[in-house]
Structures are given as C-alpha cells and as structure tokens.
Amino acid sequence: MTSVMHEDGPRGAAGMKRNGSASMRRLFAEGAKGPIGLLAALVVLIVVFSFLNPRFASIENLQNVLFQVSVPLILVVGATLVIQMGSIDLSIEGIMGAAGMTWILLSPNTRTMIDLGLWAWLIALVLGMSLGLMTGVIYAKLKVPSFVVSLGTWYVGLGIAILLYGNNSLPSLTSEALARWPTGLTLGLPHAFWLAALVLLFGLLISNYTNLGRGLMAIGNNEPIARMSGMPVNVYKIGAFAIAGLLGGLAGILATMQLGSGSTDIGFGQLFVVIPAAVIGGTALGGGEGGMIRSALGVVLLIILNNGLVLAGVDPDYQSGVFGLILLFAIIAVAWPERGRLKVAK
C-alpha cells in the first residue's frame, strides 16, 4: 500500500486544480487522511493532556488506555473491511451482546453449571460469524442496503442476548484466571491489548495480501468494473460481513471478560467509537479508501481523547458533545476535497 493518499479527481491531478485553495486542501487532506497527520494529532493530544495532568503520562494510565483500546480495536478491523467496500455494519453492539452472553453462560459463572472451556469460545464466535453471514447474505444476494440490514442484525443479536439473560440473576465469572486474564501483563502490555494487536495483524494480512482484501478495495472503488472483471463480488461481500461478525463475537467475549459479568448491552457505545475512528483514519464511507493501521490510530486517538478529558477534569457530561464535534470535523475534513457541485451525497 502506498502511504500518501491523494483525492481522486476525475482526471487525477487536473481534477485537483479546480476546488478550493491549495493550502486549505493540503491541511485537511493530510490532517485527516495521512497517517503522519494522525500521528501528529496523537502527539499533540498526549502533550496537551500530560501538561494538564501529569498522571496522564504515567505507565499505569498508558496501560489503562491500551486496555480500553482493545475492544474497539478488534471491532474496527472488521468495520474497516466492510467500509472499504462501501458498505456499513451497524450490528456490532448486538453481536457483542449475543456472543458475550453466550460465552459467559457456557463458561464458569454464577448462573449455569456449565463449563465448556474452549468450546464456549468456539460457539460464541460461530454465533457472531453467523449473524455477520446473515447480514452479508441478505445484503449481497437480496440487495438490501447494508445500513438497514445490519440495523436489523443488531436487534436480532440484542434479542438473543436478552433471551439468554432471561429474568434470572446476573451471570458473573467465577473463574479468577479468566477474569484476570485481560488485565494481566506480558512484556508490560495488557493481554487484552495483545489479543487486539493480533487481530490487527490478521486484518492487515487480509487487507493487503489476499484476493478478498484487495477485492473489497476494488468493489469500494468501482463495483461495476469489479463485476465486469469477473470478480466474485458477492462472495467477497459476504466474507467481509462474516469476518466483521466473527470479530464482533470476539470483542463481545473480551468485553465480557473485562467486565467480569454478562450484560446484554456489553457493546453499548462501541459503534460510536468504531465508525468515527475508521472515518478519522481516512476510511471514506463511500468505500475504496483507508487502511487498518490508520483505523487503529483513529481508535487510539478517540480513546486517548476520552481518557485525557477525564483526567483533565472535564465534566463527563461534555464528553459526548466533544465526541460528536470531533466526528463532524473529521467527516468534513474527509469530504473536503470531494465537495464538487452537483455531487449527490446520501
């Protein structure tokens, strides 16, 4: 993958000449899209927050940040694959709920007397992947917009979680080893983060080295050409949603482990971290752009922002608003070079 991204005018360089002032475009295009801009933004945030509260730069807090980064990092890998092909997956919170609840009820817990060990993982992951497959098949074969299909899948997942939860008592993890695993440190980094890093590596491989990953980029860039070139477009589309579902399941298990007990809304708020993170990382919602590393940086940026605002003593009530503003800014920045006249945005 090339690291420097330019916007695509209809005629490349010639297309760039027409819109806006050059300096403005450079500022926005690189600030939003280039990993260097992202890294710079990260450094600025870290410096500012360290200045506001020296505790921010402590080892403990950085471990804490990485712990918080883990779940959305796993999710953003799947989300990036889906968004790169120009679709969107809104179902992650529901899938997390279904998979997380399934996992805890099949692992040592206060509710059921079942402990399937590794099978609990497998069953929960397969459930997540099946929900993703369902979205993918309905979207690719029945041609229903992924936006709507995945909204439905979200609530199917949530429904499964609620049914499993029932009216009984809260299921809590009874295995100390499992409950402590995510916070445990190896080489100074929490296990949860190691897991997420592994997933990121997996995502990078898929995105850059497989027919599926490159095919998704091609579909996002120009689906009719992809079809005319004989690509198995539907297979790729379903594959992307299946992977996103699988990773949603994994994120649900990890989040449940982190919490130590089962919850139907274990995924609450993740969607609003993951999608903006991908967009801030330069994954255009129209598809065909962006990359795993930059999406991951987007996640880190948002989590650090959140963490830093807390440590800086900002009223938690303001944080939603700040998140929203950051998202708006990022979307404007990404759309900036494309704002030609008569372009229909949907």
Added chain:
Amino acid sequence: MKPDAPVVLRLTNVSRSFGKIKAVRSVSLEIRKGEVIGLTGENGAGKSTLLKILAGIERPDEGRMEINGKVANFKGPNDALKAGVGVVHQEQSLFTNLTVAENIEHQNIERQGLSRFGIHDWGRINREAQKVLEKIGVDLDSRTRVGDLGFVDRQMVEIARAVSVNPDKSGTPLIILDEPTAVLEQAEVEVLEREIRKLREFASVIFVSHRLDEVLRICDRVVVMRHGELTSDRLTEGVTKDELFRAMVHETPSVAMRSRAAPSKEGQAAIEVRNLTRHGRFDNVSFAVRPGEIVALVGTNGSGRGALARALFGAETFDAGTIEVNGKAVSRWTIAKAVRAGLAYVPAERKVEGMIGGYPGTRNIALVHPEHARVGPFLRPRKMAHIAQQWFNRLGVSPNDIHQPLAQFSGGNQQKVVLAKWLNNPELKVLILDHPLRGLDVGVSQAVNREIRKACDNGTAVVLIPDTIEEALEMADEILVLKDGRVSARHDMRSAGELDVREIVSEMV
C-alpha cells in the same frame, strides 16, 4: 504488415438488432496480424455496438466471428479476455485506489498462479505487470497507485491491461481503443500514437475515433460505418478526407428545412457568454442568443458542448469568462439562480436528471415552478392536476393519465413531461436543450420540435445540442461548431445559402 500475415479477426455477416432498430447490419471484416484499423462514423452509426460484440458484452444475432482462427461465441466479457480481445474503453475503467500492477493483473491473479490459497504473491504480481509494461515500452513503476498517475499514464495502464489478457501465447492479441484521444491533450495524443506503433509489433489494433486526421495518420486501413453498415473499407494510402466524409454522411448533400420566420439579430440578448472557459472542457467560447433565436451547438462527444450547456445553467462551474443573462453579468451562478432568472435545462440523461420516475405527471410538472400551484407554503393538488392536464392535452401525452408514475411511460412521453415542466413558466427566457430528441421516434420528435418553435415564437431564446447535424440545420438560426472545446466555425443560417452537412462534419473532426 505483410499481406500474408495471419488473420486475427474475421467477421462474416455479423448483425445485431435492438427491437426494430438494426444497429449492426451484416458486417464482414478481416484484420490481419500487425494491422492498425481505423473505425469511424457518426454517432449512432453502430460502432459501439460492434465493439461490444467484440468485447463479449453484446452477442450477435447472426453471423460468425473468428479470432485467431477459432470460432468465438462469447458469453461474457471474460470469454473475450480469454480469447485475447483487450478493450480500452472510452470511459476509463481502472481501480484508482489500487496499484498499477493490480490493475494490470487482476484478471489473471487467479488463473495464472499469481496467488496461492487466496493470498497474493506480490513479488510475482509486480514482476509480471512490469514485464507487460516493458513489452509495450511504458516507463512506469508497477507499484504506483493509479490514482496518483496523470491521465495519459492511466491510459497506458489500460492498454497494458488489455495486452496482458492473452493467455494463449501463440495467438495475436486484438487491442481495441475506443476513442482514446477524445479527452487527451495534443502532447498526450502523440504519446498514444507512439504507443500504437509499438503495439502493432505484436498485436492487431482497432482504433476508433471521430478525428479523421488522426485516423489517417495512425492507421493502415480505414473502415467507415453508417447506419450499421460498413460503407467503406480502404487502405489509408491514397484516401482523401472528402471520400471518408461521403461514406460517413447521408447522400443528401444539403438540407434547408427552416420553417419559421427568422427572428431579428437586433436587440438585447437573453443570454450572452464571453470567453467562457473551463479547463479541459471548453475554451474561450463566446456567443449570444436573442429572444426567439435558436443557437445550435454542434460537435462530437468530448467537444465540450455538454459541459458548456451545463455551465450556462449553473450545473457546472467555469474558470474564466462571463455569462450575462438579460444584460446582467451573473456571479456565483447556481441552478437555483438560473431557474429564478427564467432559464430551463432539458438534460440528456432524462431518467437520471430530468424526472422523478416515482412521481406522477402532476408532481413532476410542479417540480420547478410550484408557485403556480401554491397557496402560501401549501401545494394545491387540484390546481396541480389542472395544470398537468392542460400540458398532457397540449402535448398529447399518452396514456393521458396525470396520476400514473412517470417511470411507467415510454421515453418519448417522459420527454414531453420533462419539457412541460420547464415550459410551465410564462417567464421562460432561455431554454437549454441537451439532446432533446434522444431515443424519440419521429412522431414525438416532431411534437417536441413544435413546442420548441412555439416557445421561440413567444420570445424564448433556445440553446440546442442536437443529436444530428440535420436536426441543427432544421431548427437553428445560428450554428456553432465546437471542436475540442473551441469554436471551430460559426454559421448564420439567415445569411448562409446552402450549407452542407459534410462541411460541418469536416469542421467537427
């Protein structure tokens, strides 16, 4: 090219019809190894249908196609690629977000072992692509992202991709270039010409172009199509442009069908443009249209007339020059302002830009000037229906049902409603028509032309982009010929005596 070179493509009596229209009629053609064939003809002569048959996009109804000595029955574009037919389409069809190598090789990745178990072998993909680039003599790094390339380099990547799809090493690839020069600058055209000369060393080429100068310069043989038939197939040596024009255009040498009193050339222009320029589209165009006048913009695809018409209406930007409406220069021109100033635009893409298919006639007609059917902020359905009914009756829309969704009407009747939408304005000053008769039969065409003339008689200025030159000769008071974005000729029909279609064609190409 040696005369005894093997035959790469042989077409025998190939035909293709769409409904009643015979787009390709019994075409027979032979192309030998190393030959460069120029294919030319007017819009709608059947060139693109013939290309689609060769590319496996359309299937012939009749006739026989042989490529490298084998009968070709293409079921889809993939079959054509496998047989060694590579097409460089007029519209570029590259993935701009992928690398040069991926674009060149993506059709081969699964077939030729460039990936294993779905995992790319980047080293081999890059090397194979680089080999193709070297073969056609293009100096590009196969790892570059296509979006970072200039236009002519992208064209080279398209050619490389077309060349790469020849799995049968013994066969000769057939490379089709569909109007590759239409959007190129002069220097870029020269690069392309050099490239074509290299291609002939190992391939046969079909070069489609409107520009006869280029065809005569680049090709060994010229083939002309008219009304779906091959009307001329000659060696380039010794052929004159005039002979080619005659093969391209109808035998009727001059048309004089003006059927209404010529409006005066005096007075305030309804719309006037001075030195209007949009880089890469149109350049330094000036003209004025007075009330009651029809000015036709004539040119080939890519001559810039479509972009010019859209700029007049505020649908596209321009870089330099001025537009004056009723004597006042416009600034920050938008469609909303244009509509308020009394401009109207009937687009070429009717279904996409001209109408809302799910809406019935009533609401389509009320789209642009709802003020005629409104009380305060509220639309009055009965008034809307009344207005729509008047227009349906006047234009003879069939079926005469103003409540039926417009998508269910035929194209001609849709066009009548699109026209009514704009004509439903007593303050109409300028009517811009982009291919108003596209896809219409004779009856509807006459109805539409009648309405255009009627609007003129009521003092509307008309800017017309006609489908054919005959249409321009029939309707226009003044004809502007555009070539590559510039005005190459002007004809005032009021003073001009006999005007020849061929003369205009020669100014276009």
